[in-house]
Amino acid sequence: MSFPLGIGGVASGLICGLVFGFALERAGFGSATKLTAQLRFKDWAVFNVMFTAILVAAVGLYVLQLVGMVDIDQIYIPSAFLWATLLGGVGVGAGMSIGGYCPGTSVVGFCSGRIDALMFFGGLIFGTFIFAGAYDFLEPMLTALPAPEAQTLPELLGVPTWVVLGALIAVAATVGYLTTRKPAVSSTASA
Numbered sequence: 321m322s323f324p325l326g327i328g329g330v331a332s333g334l335i336c337g338l339v340f341g342f343a344l345e346r347a348g349f350g351s352a353t354k355l356t357a358q359l360r361f362k363d364w365a366v367f368n369v370m371f372t373a374i375l376v377a378a379v380g381l382y383v384l385q386l387v388g389m390v391d392i393d394q395i396y397i398p399s400a401f402l403w404a405t406l407l408g409g410v411g412v413g414a415g416m417s418i419g420g421y422c423p424g425t426s427v428v429g430f431c432s433g434r435i436d437a438l439m440f441f442g443g444l445i446f447g448t449f450i451f452a453g454a455y456d457f458l459e460p461m462l463t464a465l466p467a468p469e470a471q472t473l474p475e476l477l478g479v480p481t482w483v484v485l486g487a488l489i490a491v492a493a494t495v496g497y498l499t500t501r502k503p504a505v506s507s508t509a510s511a
Contacts, residue, residue: 340424341424341427341428341431344424344425344428345428345431345432347365347369348365349365349366349369349425349428350425350428350429350431350432350434350437351429351434352419352420352421352429352434352436352437352440353420354366355416355420355421355422355425356416356417356420359416359417364495364499364500367495367499368492368495368496368499368500371491371492371495372492374488375485375488375489375492378485378488379485379489382481382482382485397471397472399466399467399471400466400467401462401463401464401465401466401467402465402466402467403461403462403463403464403465404462404463405467407462415440415443415444415447419436419440419443420436420440421436421437421440421441423441423444425437426438426440426441426444427441
């Protein structure tokens, strides 16, 4: 299966990246204020948009598998390592909470004219070089604790894929409902 219109390779990545970046900017995710509001539980737009994207991809992949267009055994799923995942999550989470951006949104923010996003992206590149230089030293620790052999959540839980998808949709619907409701107006007026 190839990218629509017969475009493949680097060109498909650039086109998808531009479309994704445009969507992020239109959603307001090129702003550090919008992103840090999620960490303060003030604005749930980031969670709602990203969780919806994950669901669309998961359901789409499941449907394509059901109709025979995708063979799930042909999709490479890398093995997870718990220490590496934990440390990576802490690192990205700390960087996002301090700087207000994640890697993709820093590029979007800079392309939107935000200098703080450029500084964040510069720090990200610098940190990447530091990590690459220290990788040989860190590798034994990062690969020390492999995750269970199950490569997907349904395999790990021992349930059909549709059960996991249903649970994820229920979580998304519940969080979406709870975070987009208008607060009730108080009937008592303060004097």
